[in-house]
Amino acid sequence: MLRALLRWARTAHLLDKETPSSSFWQRHRCELIAAAAVILLGAAFMVHRSSGRSTYLVQEKPQSDRRTYQYSVLPNGLPLLNIQDAESHKMAMAMAVRAGSYDDPHELPGLAHFCEHMLFLGTTKYPEPSGFDNFLTKYGGASNAYTASEVTVYFASAGADAAPEGLDRFADFFRAPLFKKERAVLSSDAGFERALAVRRCISDIEVADFVALDLEFSGLFLETKRDGAMKSDAYFTKCAESVPKFMALQLGLCCARLQKEKDQTWEFRTHQFDLWPQAQRIFSVDLQSLKFLRSHGFDFNEFLEKAHPYKRLKPDGKLEQDTPNANAVLHALRTAKPPLVVHNGLLDVLHLYDKFIADLPGDFSEFGQAWLEQFPLLFDTRFLAQEGRLQVLKHTGGLSLDVLHKHMRGQTDYLKLQRFSENPEGSMHSAGFDATVTAELFVMEVDKWIRFDERKGSEPNTQKTSCEANDEKAGKTNEDDGEEFILVGSGRKRKRKPKSTGFICPSFLESHKALRRFHNKIALVNTVPGFFVLGGPKEMPEEAEEFVKKEVQAINSEHEKNVQSNLRRIFELLESQANPDSVVGRFATGNMETLYSAPTRNGTSPVDALKGYFKQHYCPEQMRLVTFGPQPLAEQMKLVTKAGFGELDPGAASCAQDKRRFPEPQPFPRSFMGKHLLVEGTEATGALWLHFQLPSLSREHAAQPLTYLNYVIDYGGENSLKRVLSDSLGLVSNVQLEEQTDSTGTMFMVVFSTTELGFNHSQAILDVFFSYLAGLSAGADMNLYKSIQDMVKLQWDWKQQDDAFGTVSNLAEVMTRLPHEKLLSGDSLIEKPDAQLMSSLIQLVEPGNMNIAAVAPSALGEEPLKATKKPIRTLQYYGAKYVEQTMDEDSGTFLGMAKCTGAVAGTAFIAGAGTQTKSRALRATAVQPHQAPAQSASAATTSAYAAASVVAASAGVLLAGRKGISLGKTTITALNVGAGAGSAGSSRILGSFGLGKGR
Incomplete structure (x- = not known):
């Protein structure tokens, strides 16, 4: 740097001895000041270098962006991006690893995805499997992750105060994950929030000392008038008639567990699920109930979008494999059989039984017996309060949930109660909130009962309750043979029989209370006043294979969800x-077969393979770290250093090498193109997918060629491809573009959502499409290219900023591909329009470089496939049924991509899924854009040729280097395309295609 400054000084004659000193400063003061500034900046830069870390402030950012971005590389080679947003109240962090499904071993498809899941489930410093999730919940945060073909990204956000511990926990993921067979891995699904919520809930149920529940309904009773005091059977009949008519809208569960190691703290983990029945049922709605729920914050829009599907469980007690919905939660309750706690909960348990188990029995006692077979322990906090209202609880107020809870919290403030919610904190009368309050009330009530018994000198309360008296009058006894239990504070043993039907208390139900067990039938073990244990905490299973199997089941659930996506099936x-x-084409997600069953049969341990994969691919050189928060950049850097990111294990020696290049062998050489796949559909409308294979564009960020290509194809103005196919011809309802680019190449796909006419005449769609492309084949229009460049720059400068969560996850992935100075602009701005590159790509969007998937409407079933007389195949892992054909000269013709002269290439092809008669009707000889179609063509094809002439002229003539095209100043040019255009055409075409309507 100093040598360069000296050379510049000599060139500028600054060191010329003959220059008078008096005039030297006057003539060169600006140059001297600039030189001094350069020297100071260079010195500062070298100070950073000497400390082992260089930093770079990212300057190229949108005008509206007030954040500060600092790029650096830690001493161990880990690239880091710190982001300061002084106005944010959130911290966020993300780590991208340059390894993905392309790195899966052939014998273990899905291993990269398996690694993504396992990394969340405990580390050496923080071994609790759900510890990270619980930590984020405490600070109002969330986490997620995804595995792509060449990268895996982990990200999380929380309140800003969580930064020190959050970064420390996050660093331990990559420093010391517990890939141990003995680790009790609980189910989770980081990729899909709904499945993740279910898995977390199940894991909490399995270790809970008891579970409190609450439901919200679309109505209470069919009759709103009060009937006064009712006998138990009459009241049950009234409930049983109403419950099937109303919908259970929301289920709240609070899993309570005593943490002895945390100074006798009760932990309450709350889960809330909006419910939607899978089976078609007609429900009644009580408008007053809906208004009541809405007034307490129930969001019906969110309910419709995010409700968990459910249906009744199987009578044999088995759960349909890998069901990530509310059924799995109820199955876990039925399997683990924890004590259930409700408040005034008769309707809750009736709805739970009706919606998830079976039709309600017509008799009260039958229901009691049926319920106990499913859930043998049930308590009601309202009944417990009523039994000891004055003597035990010292309460003279009402027995509603909020009144009781407020009263009891004031009397038992010595109890340590800690809430952890998987859902945002709700208000009273949301199911999750009410379940939490019920759980806390239950702990407080039973604690008061324990202390009351102790004050009586450990003498049991032998006075019979009114309910016990009623039970005895009914001929039932509490001295039946059964399991022994100990009543805390008493020196004698009693017996209870969990499946006895004598628990029903008529007087209790007559006063409209809920089904329950009596307080003196609770099996309690008391060691220290102020807490109790129901049956003791459940231990984690110890069989290693079961641990791995559970996590693989979570991945399998994710795969099963993917199978239902029509877009995913066709893409695969x-x-x-x-x-x-x-x-390309590997099974990236993995499932039970590839990650557990097959390795087990072959004697391979998935966990051992996972350890090797982690060591081979997870090293600092292949990682990219992003932090976000209101903290100054220097403070964020200190937190990163303190967390130990700069000390991560370098891994295997080969890990430092960049192996993210998979260009060979080519995935789609010409010999693997030219296929026509006729697919059985799962949606009401058909679709036509055109796949063109382009070279890898990962390094072409300066030109952004796909931005230009997407724009000219996706444009929806007058005489555009979209307008002609949809409005003029009625062949499609939508046109969308999909793309995936990585080091193997670029899969560029045009997807037409077809109408019934369009599916039966897909030949016409192709004719219009390739006639349109014929007009683009002359090359890229630089005026349009530059206009798009200006438009993109304007949008980028004033775009809305992503939140913390989205910012870190996006930039971490971008860091794996782009140079640090282009992190914010590289995926958006067109810096160097490249007409030659653009033209070469357009030339590749042609029939010889195309595969087609024609997806039939679901109503047709397999009939279109059978009509081809070819073998029906089934796609492995995804189950899609299809027939494969090739595009040869015997199957028909269609318009090909034309040259700049407008000549049409006559490549043979059959695109329709109809009969041979339809195929023949769609055949036509190659024609010029302005030629009338052959007389034998169908009416739809005739219109298509006419329309093709219009769009070909619009694209070819108007994009052929016309002058005067600039952003916001479009020009209308009248063109006469001749009488051959037909009724679907137009004699006047917009002269500035791609820039909107002229003014």
């Missing part, structure tokens, strides 16, 4: 046509 089908020697 198109990928499956790749060269089998390439990495």
Whole structure:
């Protein structure tokens, strides 16, 4: 640097001895000041270098962006991006690892995804499997992760105060994950929030000392008038008639567990699920009930979008495999059989039985017996309060949940109660909130009962309650043979029989209370006043294979969800046509078969393979770390250093090498193109997918060629491809573009959502499409390219900023691909329009470089496939049924991609899924854009050719370097395309295609 400054000084004659000193400063003061500034900046830069870390402030950012971005590299080679947002109240962090499904071993498809799951489940410093999730919940945060073909990204956010411990916990993921067979791995699903919530709830149920529950309904009773005092059977009949008519809208569960190691603290973990029945049922609605729920914050829009599906469980007690919905929660309750706690909960348990178990029995006693077979322990906090209202609880007020809880909290403030919620804190009368309050009330009530018994000198309360008296009058006894239990504070043993039907108390139900067990039938073990244990905490299973199997089941659930996505199925089908020697087309997600069953049969340990994978691919050189928060950049750097990110294990020696290049063997050489796949659909409408294989564009961020290509194809103005196909011809309802680019190449896909006419005449869609592309084949229009460049820059400068969660997850992935100075702009701005590159890509969007998937409407079933007389195949792992055909000269013709002269290439092809008659009707000889179609063509094809002439002229003539095209100043040019355009055409075409309507 100093040598360069000296050379500049000599060139500028600053060191010329003959220059008078008096005029030297006057003439060169600006240059001297600039030189001094450069020297100071260079010195500062070298100070950073000497400390072992260089920093770089990212300057190229949107005008509206007030955040500060600092890039650096830690001493161990880990690239780091610190982001300061002084106005934010959130911290966030993300780690991207340059390894993904392409790195899976052939014998273990899905291993990268398995690693993503396992990393969340405990570390050496923080071994609790749900510890990270609980920590984030405490600070109002969340976490997620995803595995792509060449990268895996982990990210989390929370309140700003969580930064020190949050970063320390996050660093331990990559420093010391517990990939041990003996680790009690609980189910989780980081990729999908709904499944994740279910898995967390199940894991809490399995170790809970008791579970409090609450439901919200669409109504209470069919009749709103009060009937006064009712006998138990009459009241049950009234409830049983109403319950099936109303919908259970929301289920709240609070799993309570005593943490002895935390100074006798009760932990309450709350889960809330909006419910939606899978089976078609007609429900009644009580408008007053809905208004009541809405007034307490129930969001019906969110309910419709995020409700968990459910249906009745199987009578044999088995759960349909890997069901990540509310059924799995109820199955866990039925399997673990924890004590259940409700408040005034007769309707709750009736709804729970009706919606998840079976039809309600017509007789009260039958229901009691049926309920006990499913859930043998049930308590009601309202009944417990009523039994000891004055003597035990010292309460003279009402027995509503909020009144009782407020009273009891004032009397038992010595109890240590700690809430952890998987859902945002709700208000009273949301199911999750009420379940939490019920759980806390239960602990407080029973604690008061224990202390009351102790004050009586350990003498049991032998006075019979009114309910016991009623039970005895009914001919039932509490001295039946059964399991012994100990009443705390008494020196004698009593017996209880969990499946006895004598628990029903008529007087209790007559006063409209809930089903329950009596307080003196609770099995309690008391060691220290102020807490109790119901049956003791459940231990984690110790069989190693079961641990691994549970986590693989979570991944399998994710895969089963993917199978239901029509878009995912078709994309996987198109990928499956790749060269089998390439990495494209591998099964990326993994499932029970690939990650557990097959390795077990082969004597392979998935955990051992996981350890090797982690060591091979998770090293600092292959990681990218991002932090976000209101803290100054220097403070964020200190937190990162303190957390130990700079001391991460370097891993295997080969890990430092960049192996994220998989260009060979080519996934889609020409010999693997030219296929036509006819697919059985699962949606009401059909679709036509066109897949074109382009070279990898990962390093072409300066030109952004796909931005141009997407724009000219996706444009929806007059005489555009979209407008002609949808409005003029009625062949499609939508056109969308999909793309995936990585080091193997770029899969560029055009997806037409077809109408019934369009599916039966997909040949016409292709004719219009390739005639349109014929007009683009002359090359990229630089005026349009530059206009798009200006438009993109304007949008980028004033775009809305992502939140903390989205910012870190996006930039961590971007860091794996782009240079640090282009982290914010590289995926958006067009810096160097490249007409030659653009033209070469357009030339590749042609029939010889295309695979097609024609997806039939679901109503047709397999009939279109059977009509081809070809074998029906099934896509492995995804179950899609399809027929494979090739595009040869015997199957038909369609318009190909034309040259700049407008000549049409006559490549043979059959695109329709109809009969041979329809196929023949769609055949036509190659024609010029302005030629009338052959007389034998169908009416739809005739209109298509006419429309194709219009769009071809619009694209070819108007994008052929016309002048005067600039952003916001469009020009209308009248063109006469001739009488051959037909009724679907137009004699006047917009002269500035791609820039909107002229003014």
